[in-house]
Amino acid sequence: MKGEAVSTELVHVGFGNIVALNKVVAIVSPGSAPVRRMLQASRSKGQLIDLTSGRRTKAALVMDSGQIILVALAPETIAGRLAIRRETHSEAE
DSSP: OTTOOOOOOEEEEETTEEEEGGGEEEEEOTTSHHHHHHHHHHHHHTOEEEOSTTSOOOEEEEETTSOEEEESSOHHHHHHHHHHHHHHHHHHO
């Protein structure tokens, strides 16, 4: 990796919180039973980060470190913000 620039894509996930998307493995909806079990296990291990500010959780970001971040934005909204950011970035080059 010598000489390569590592770019970090940041996305606003609400309430003044920003997440590095290059560390996100998956963006999942928290409604299914397997995801709820994964969230509970993460909570019991102290690996759960709640960025919802008391709002309803609409998405969970699974990070490459094993941590899970809860956000009040829908997965489609986060993906849309990333697409817009990448579109703007590619036009600038």
